[in-house]
Amino acid sequence: MAQIITRCIALCLFTIATLTTATGTAVRGDEPVKQFRVGMIGLDTSHCLAFADLLNNSKDDPALAGCRVVLVYPKGSPDIESSVKRVPEYTTKIKEHGVEIIEDLNAMVEKVDAVMLETNDGRPHLEQVIPVLKARKPVFIDKPVAGSLTDAIAIYELAKHYNTPVFSSSSLRFAGAVQAVRAGSIGDVVGCDAFSPCSLEATHPDLFWYGIHGCETLFTAMGPGVQTVVRTSTKDFDQVTGTWKDGRIGTFRGIRSGSGGYGGTAFGTKGVASVGPYDGYKPLVVEIVKFYRTGTPPVTAEETLDIYAFMEAADESKRQGGKPVAVSDVMAKSKAEADAKVKKILEAK
Numbered sequence: 001m002a003q004i005i006t007r008c009i010a011l012c013l014f015t016i017a018t019l020t021t022a023t024g025t026a027v028r029g030d031e032p033v034k035q036f037r038v039g040m041i042g043l044d045t046s047h048c049l050a051f052a053d054l055l056n057n058s059k060d061d062p063a064l065a066g067c068r069v070v071l072v073y074p075k076g077s078p079d080i081e082s083s084v085k086r087v088p089e090y091t092t093k094i095k096e097h098g099v100e101i102i103e104d105l106n107a108m109v110e111k112v113d114a115v116m117l118e119t120n121d122g123r124p125h126l127e128q129v130i131p132v133l134k135a136r137k138p139v140f141i142d143k144p145v146a147g148s149l150t151d152a153i154a155i156y157e158l159a160k161h162y163n164t165p166v167f168s169s170s171s172l173r174f175a176g177a178v179q180a181v182r183a184g185s186i187g188d189v190v191g192c193d194a195f196s197p198c199s200l201e202a203t204h205p206d207l208f209w210y211g212i213h214g215c216e217t218l219f220t221a222m223g224p225g226v227q228t229v230v231r232t233s234t235k236d237f238d239q240v241t242g243t244w245k246d247g248r249i250g251t252f253r254g255i256r257s258g259s260g261g262y263g264g265t266a267f268g269t270k271g272v273a274s275v276g277p278y279d280g281y282k283p284l285v286v287e288i289v290k291f292y293r294t295g296t297p298p299v300t301a302e303e304t305l306d307i308y309a310f311m312e313a314a315d316e317s318k319r320q321g322g323k324p325v326a327v328s329d330v331m332a333k334s335k336a337e338a339d340a341k342v343k344k345i346l347e348a349k
Contacts, residue, residue, distance in 0.1 A: 042119030186268025198254025
């Protein structure tokens with residue numbers, strides 16, 4: 001009799017270890033993995049399809065296990081043609097990944113465990129993310145985090161208020177070469193020159209739209225702490241030089257003509273290394289899954305806001321004919337505007 005009971009217990013344990021339970025917990029080997037139903041906001045960037053494909057069709061990949069995009073709220077940019085025209089095609093294609101379209105943002109937030117804010121246009125991000133923050137659902141905000149430094153600061157202030165985990169990043173941050181530099185492969189980084197395509201969009205600060213990729217690479221290598229910014233700009237190129245508080249210098253070259261690509265060179269106390277090329281979307285999606293599982297962002301709010309302050313200061317330098325601009329001045333101005341916005345939002349709740 002004791003042997004029968006023992007065999008029954010073993011069978012039950014085996015079943016639990018190999019199946020998804022009714023509570024929504026899957027297993028990776030013998031380790032329970034919580035299932036995350038992921039909701040997506042926006043359907044006007046190729047990232048939507050790429051991320052859904054990775055999450056919904058990678059059943060045997062333990063790094064992506066437990067996360068599946070199940071709903072998408074397709075509203076995106078109201079007036080950026082390159083974004084608007086994608087929505088019908090992407091709506092059809094994302095359904096092929098088993099994703100349901102939902103027209104009510106609040107209803108979507110209620111039905112999911114985590115969110116990807118994918119609207120290509122950064123201007124609606126603040127409004128779109130508020131229901132997610134209030135619901136305390138972890139949210140990844142794709143680049144640009146917002147359409148202005150003011151809104152970016154407001155998003156992180158609201159995330160702090162609601163105690164909701166948030167992170168934003170370009171996929172370039174998690175390319176293997178720059179991550180190796182970040183981890184100390186060339187010792188302490190004393191400088192970096194990064195480059196990327198830098199197409200412009202009239203509705204956004206110049207570097208927010210596409211230059212963010214190269215700027216993200218620069219800050220992944222250098223870390224936060226930029227103090228002053230100088231920009232030289234022509235029709236086809238940008239050169240932005242940042243001086244960090246400890247005297248280090250980092251540059252971003254934005255390319256709108258000739259051969260493009262992503263990369264750069266990092267200079268360290270023990271060597272010099274390339275910080276390219278681009279390694280695709282998977283490294284970023286792996287970090288998003290880790291973030292959902294742990295609630296811990298892989299990039300701090302401080303560093304993300306430093307990047308956007310660097311890009312905003314670059315615009316200000318351009319407006320001033322290439323004069324050096326103090327990042328602290330740009331941050332102070334935007335912080336005051338963000339505080340006023342946050343106060344108004346919280347008073348309206």
